[in-house]
Amino acid sequence: MKVLHLPYGGQMVTLCSALREIGVEAASCHYYKSNFNFKPDLCLHLQQVPPTKHVMIRTEFFNRAVQEFDVFHFHFGQTFLPDHSDLEYLKKMGKKVVVQHRGSDVRRLSIARQYGNPYVQVKYPDEKAIVSELRKLSAFIDHAIVADHELLPYVREFYKQIHIIRQAIDLRRFEPSYPSAAAKAPLIVHAPSHSFIKGTQFVREAVRKLEKRGYAAKLQILHRVSHEEAVQIYKRSDMIIDQLRIGSFGIFSLEGMALGKPVVCYIRDGLLDTYPKELPIINANPDNLYDQLKRLVGHPERLPELGLQGRAYVEMHHDSLKIAKQLAELYRQL
Structure with missing residues (x-):
């Protein structure tokens, strides 16, 4: 079983390192160089090429990755391609796929305020866009991961199975x-x-x-x-x-x-x-x-x-x- 994590985040790097230690072949890939100097196993360095070439590079990487990996673990609601058209192909190929939502990619003010938090603010106010993304993802992905019960209400209605797996730290x-x-x-x-x-x-x-x-x-x-x-x-x-x-x-x-x-x-x-x-x-x-x-x-x-x-x-x-x-x-x- 070979696992690929993408497209950014320090948690990906930590998780892949730990997975390898327990015998799982895992690699992390960032699309852009990290602002925090996280060191993934792979990086596409899209910041070095014109935006007009980004989809082409991501598509080429997708085609290679499908041949090499068995499990695809997406973070922050992002996949290989911006429109998530890769997901239908992954499903047809019988690949295992899971998405891990981290917070700002799914938080919606209308839901957050239902839980008695008078201080809450969200990073992205366009709730229709967030819901649209969740619908696209859940059309082809059955399993989602969140870190705790705070995030659960934002994704509960979309996925067949939601797993609470806490954040990881390399002690x-x-x-x-x-x-x-x-x-x-x-x-x-x-x-x-x-x-x-x-x-x-x-x-x-x-x-x-x-x-x-x-x-x-x-x-x-x-x-x-x-x-x-x-x-x-x-x-x-x-x-x-x-x-x-x-x-x-x-x-x-x-x-x-x-x-x-x-x-x-x-x-x-x-x-x-x-x-x-x-x-x-x-x-x-x-x-x-x-x-x-x-x-x-x-x-x-x-x-x-x-x-x-x-x-x-x-x-x-x-x-x-x-x-x-x-x-x-x-x-x-x-």
């Missing part, structure tokens, strides 16, 4: 560096991929309020840095703030926990019970972020223990080798 790449219990001016790191969607303005406001009220804390917000550089900065931090609007946590939270850092993130009402009970994330929304940070900054002795809990959580539930075994089992079922 060996994240040596814990626990914060000091005596930190006098804790360093808070926030690394938004999209400042408005992630609630960066609320992070700035909360830290400014801390400073005005005499609490010593430093804030570092990361933009457009390589993943390697970002991880080095995370290691020096005392706590991590992830996203404050969406209502669930992402890869940034996992990396923070793997490094032994307390993580602050907003988990919406009704979702907490769907995660393992050991989840140690400090649940904060835009309205109470200041209060939560005040407790942490004012009591640095809590930070190491929270860091230890976070590391234990990702070891238990997000180890890439464990996730790879779940994927391998799914591939056998397709």
Whole structure:
């Protein structure tokens, strides 16, 4: 069984590496060079050629890949060709196909607000376009993967079978560096991929309020840095703030926990019970972020223990080798 993951994302790279370790031949392919310097097994480097040639290059790659691979694992709702016309051929050829939705590719404001999240915003407001894409995909793909129950309502009506498989992290790449219990001016790191969607303005406001009220804390917000550089900065931090609007946590939270850092993130009402009970994330929304940070900054002795809990959580539930075994089992079922 040979598996191909595409078309972009650090998770693809992590998953393929783990799949190979458990004996599954797997390769990751990016269409464009990663802005975060992720290193896939293959890259088409479409950024180097005129847009008029992109479909031709993708079609040529598709024709080669069909001859070589047995399973195709698509991410972010993208396939070989922009119009998804490749999917009908893959089905006729008897290839195994699964799509993994990551978040912004399926979130719709009309659905998000049904779950009592007053802070939620979405990256793509055109709901008709999102639904159209989901219909095209699900016409030929029976199996979809999401990371948690927050994403489930956006895709539930489209696919025959939906699998919840959590995000993966290669723990060996994240040596814990626990914060000091005596930190006098804790360093808070926030690394938004999209400042408005992630609630960066609320992070700035909360830290400014801390400073005005005499609490010593430093804030570092990361933009457009390589993943390697970002991880080095995370290691020096005392706590991590992830996203404050969406209502669930992402890869940034996992990396923070793997490094032994307390993580602050907003988990919406009704979702907490769907995660393992050991989840140690400090649940904060835009309205109470200041209060939560005040407790942490004012009591640095809590930070190491929270860091230890976070590391234990990702070891238990997000180890890439464990996730790879779940994927391998799914591939056998397709």
